[in-house]
Amino acid sequence: MSSHLVDECAAPPKNCFRLVVLGTARVGKTAIVSRFLFNQYDDQYTPTIEDFHRKMYRIRGEVYRLDILDTSGVHPFPAMRRLSFLTGDLFILVYSVDNYESYMEVMRLREQILESKASCKTRTAAPPMIIAGNKADRPESEREVLYDEVAKWVSTVKKCAFLETSAKKNGNINELFQTLFELAKLPPEMSPSLHRRVSIGDQAWEAAKKGISFYPRGKQDDNPLGVVSPHARRPSLRSDLIEAEAKAEQEQRRAEKPSIPKISSALSPYRSQYRSCTWMSLLRQAFQGLVRPAGGQVCRLQVQHRCYNAPAAGHVQVDMNSDTGVATVRLNRPPVNSLNLDVLTELSIALEKLETDRSCRAMVLASAVPGIFSAGLDIMEMYKSTPERCVAFWRALQDAWLNLYGSRLITMAAIEGHSPAGGCLLAMSCDYRVMADGKFQIGLNETRLGIVAPFWFTDVMLCTIGHRETEKALQLGAMYSAQQALSIGLVDKVVPADQVMSTVQTELKSWLQIPDAARVITKTSMRKQVLDRLSSQKEKDAQFFADFILRESVQKSLGAYIASLQKRKS
Numbered sequence: 001m002s003s004h005l006v007d008e009c010a011a012p013p014k015n016c017f018r019l020v021v022l023g024t025a026r027v028g029k030t031a032i033v034s035r036f037l038f039n040q041y042d043d044q045y046t047p048t049i050e051d052f053h054r055k056m057y058r059i060r061g062e063v064y065r066l067d068i069l070d071t072s073g074v075h076p077f078p079a080m081r082r083l084s085f086l087t088g089d090l091f092i093l094v095y096s097v098d099n100y101e102s103y104m105e106v107m108r109l110r111e112q113i114l115e116s117k118a119s120c121k122t123r124t125a126a127p128p129m130i131i132a133g134n135k136a137d138r139p140e141s142e143r144e145v146l147y148d149e150v151a152k153w154v155s156t157v158k159k160c161a162f163l164e165t166s167a168k169k170n171g172n173i174n175e176l177f178q179t180l181f182e183l184a185k186l187p188p189e190m191s192p193s194l195h196r197r198v199s200i201g202d203q204a205w206e207a208a209k210k211g212i213s214f215y216p217r218g219k220q221d222d223n224p225l226g227v228v229s230p231h232a233r234r235p236s237l238r239s240d241l242i243e244a245e246a247k248a249e250q251e252q253r254r255a256e257k258p259s260i261p262k263i264s265s266a267l268s269p270y271r272s273q274y275r276s277c278t279w280m281s282l283l284r285q286a287f288q289g290l291v292r293p294a295g296g297q298v299c300r301l302q303v304q305h306r307c308y309n310a311p312a313a314g315h316v317q318v319d320m321n322s323d324t325g326v327a328t329v330r331l332n333r334p335p336v337n338s339l340n341l342d343v344l345t346e347l348s349i350a351l352e353k354l355e356t357d358r359s360c361r362a363m364v365l366a367s368a369v370p371g372i373f374s375a376g377l378d379i380m381e382m383y384k385s386t387p388e389r390c391v392a393f394w395r396a397l398q399d400a401w402l403n404l405y406g407s408r409l410i411t412m413a414a415i416e417g418h419s420p421a422g423g424c425l426l427a428m429s430c431d432y433r434v435m436a437d438g439k440f441q442i443g444l445n446e447t448r449l450g451i452v453a454p455f456w457f458t459d460v461m462l463c464t465i466g467h468r469e470t471e472k473a474l475q476l477g478a479m480y481s482a483q484q485a486l487s488i489g490l491v492d493k494v495v496p497a498d499q500v501m502s503t504v505q506t507e508l509k510s511w512l513q514i515p516d517a518a519r520v521i522t523k524t525s526m527r528k529q530v531l532d533r534l535s536s537q538k539e540k541d542a543q544f545f546a547d548f549i550l551r552e553s554v555q556k557s558l559g560a561y562i563a564s565l566q567k568r569k570s
């Protein structure tokens, strides 16, 4: 490696770290990051959705990479938030000294991070954290959080430090990072005052990436230096997972755990259990601690790299048209787009990303599998499962639905095939539905499986077709043809299969003419009650689902239904 090369790719995994900054809105998270990276302070408050920064260092001949995730204070995106907990190596939790509630949120955040890390069995439980009591420049009369109270609490928690800071006055910002880096055993030179900041233009950065020295010819400079990447883009979920897995391997090696089974043999038994799961999805589940490989041991990761390098799973394909601001999201899990934990997680994240993409105004939900919109929830997720997996699965469904039903975007369902149960829920949760005429069916058929549609499925159907039709539809587990669905208002338009997409595009034109703000306020006010009803009892609902679905009688019904599906086929 050239001693002068500061290349994003040149940092070995052991030298790559992700710092996640969390806290409620308006506590100064972005201001702290901005001080650290650019020594700048902006008095204007602009809410952050999620900002990503990358700083590269060259320290004692080695290249280091620090990624910084500056998160949203209001957290409407639970999947993204959980991912930030899982992928963070070190954390800054920020509260404002004039806001006691923001301090309480910091205490909650710490618990949630530890919970996430503990659920991911390949990671160590307590990552290094520092608590920042920001806005310490505020007059004492406005102070709501006492220094001593926080110091006392922090003294009782592991791998945690505390400082009061002022991003505005640049008070203790350097110390904040220095203390955190020390706690995390990172090179002290990563602190702002201990390296030379290199301001680098795009061209120079490109030169550096090609290995061309950006120092004057012949001049040697071995002092530590740091450069903020001008092109930092948040890595994809897939890259996040690859990196997190690589880290987990390192941690494990460090812990010198003996006799780790090879992943290929360790995970083999699960391939029959989770039909048509890809290796990628199994790995993800293993990473989430939801699948325990044979012998209950943690998997070897060298092999995982090979698996990740295989074609991406891509159960949810997103195609963003930046000219029109319309994204097309296609479910892609042949043969029937059944919704398992993996698909639901991918869907949630895709929706969250579109939600934060300011250029996106509308979304078409469709299928990449001919003849199927979605066969609903993956029955295999509910059959002979464990309570923990059931809860995780249900949470993923809740999140995906909350993101879809609560989306600010214009959402349209292009139903080009069958759409039972969970598939019908997804379609009903959009603003408009176009369905293909012919043999395809749609409806909430849960009772036919011996299960019961949860209250939020019912609520959405009530809002779509009214009380009387819902009552009949749910009790009978009715499946409707496209024409029948049109007659009760379950879909808005029926057209020949090859015209579904073009009809959606035509309909979208009139929706796109409405000013977004007025439309979003209207949509929110219409949907808020239904969304709030689930949001306020997510955990209770997840637990209830797990208890219900694992009942012996329900399992028996599901078993019989699975057999009937297979019999019908043969």
Ligand SMILES: CCCCC/C=C\CCCC/C=C/C(=O)SCCNC(=O)CCNC(=O)[C@H](O)C(C)(C)COP(=O)(O)OP(=O)(O)OC[C@H]1O[C@@H](n2cnc3c(N)ncnc32)[C@H](O)[C@@H]1OP(=O)(O)O
Binding pocket: 335, 336, 338, 372, 374, 375, 376, 377, 378, 379, 380, 418, 420, 421, 422, 423, 445, 446, 449, 451, 452, 453, 454, 455, 544, 545, 548, 549, 565, 566, 569
């Ligand atoms: C008191 C309050 C209670 C609170 C909560 C309690 C309970 C929770 C309720 C949960 C709500 C549930 C929602 C759901 O979504 S349940 C899923 C319901 N879905 C279905 O019933 C669809 C069943 N499938 C079909 O009807 C057909 O497959 C089709 C969608 C019409 C497509 O037909 P076709 O193209 O002929 O395909 P095949 O039938 O041959 O299927 C291909 C293979 O796929 C398997 N399959 C089908 N659907 C599912 C599914 N949903 N999950 C998993 N696997 C599925 C099918 O068995 C075939 O497999 P094989 O090739 O191995 O035989």
